[in-house]
Amino acid sequence: MVFSPFYHYGMYSEVMKPQQSYPIFGVTVDGEELKPKDFTPQQWDKIIQPLVYYSKHKSWNAQMFEHARKITGANSYKLYSNQLTKNDFSFWYQLYLSELLDKQIMQVSIQNKTYQP
């Protein structure tokens, strides 16, 4: 555990061997797949990070709440978890992409894909 503003600056310090496959997201907007080469790193993060958050928020937040409960005596799980449904998220994500890409979007589809080097 860390305590702001003293963080653990150990990003990519653990041993990382090349894997057989990597899970990735594909985002298709009105039939056209978005590609990272067409965006700055910041813009691409904005496109992909919400999907990463959605894919792990339930298990991660539950795990964090357990730590918070043990260490700080936190007792309200609601504070540490998102109260949103898949539909809420999908509706928001389409609106969000529309703002980000600065165009009206009719359809967004998300694919769970695998990259095999």
Added chain:
Amino acid sequence: MFQVMPNIFLTRFDGFTWLFMRTEIHQWLANNPEGWGMFDAFFYAMPLIYFLSHNIFKTGSTIVAVLMLLVNWIYVQSYTLFPTTSIEAHTAWLLFPIVFLSNPKTFRLLIEGLRYFFLFFFVSAGIWKIVNGGIFNTDQMSGVLLYQHADLLSSSPGYWQTEMIQWIIHHKTFGFILYVVATLLELTFIIGFFTKKYDTILIVLFIVFLLADHLVMRIPYYELLPYLITLRILSHRSDVIAPEENMRNQFNSQRSFIKA
């Protein structure tokens, strides 16, 4: 905040954040455009308000500085819970307002404190690579690049950056040397704890680090740029650091000269 459009958050493994989340501010921000606008207005207005209170009205600047510190902490703690870059890249936003709380006597001390925090950032990153074993793994850079750029490699073949990354992945020895050089670069900042003589070199290394991080890792770490002020630029210039103190020293030396 308005661009992030807060909706979904991940709780950080951070004791301070757990306590902060008890305020429910992050919940209040979710799907609340008025709240985002208010947060952005406060966050971007505080430096201007401080400037007006300190330089134009010449009153209340300490209170404004305290408010700026508070606003920045609430803003950054909230902002980084939602899908953005990590809070580690935002420490300059968190810490720099402290400097405006100072008087001529404490200003230098606080700038020095930020300087050591910045050095700690780099040196600890280098030490972790040794402690966690990344530096001893010859496949490390290939593994890191594959993980970091899986979507770029998968969907953007032929793009110059994809080609460059592929080349490094396939030339494992070159990739490993790059990782070792990056680790050594980070560890070099330990010099700053003992002397300021090499601060110019550290400035160059820091800029190289930022550019390389953008080019090879596609990680923009530019929010750390304010820390450059804490290196040689300010820490060696007494006229910039503490003008009142400097004037007082000049006055004292002139008085000594007249007495003599």
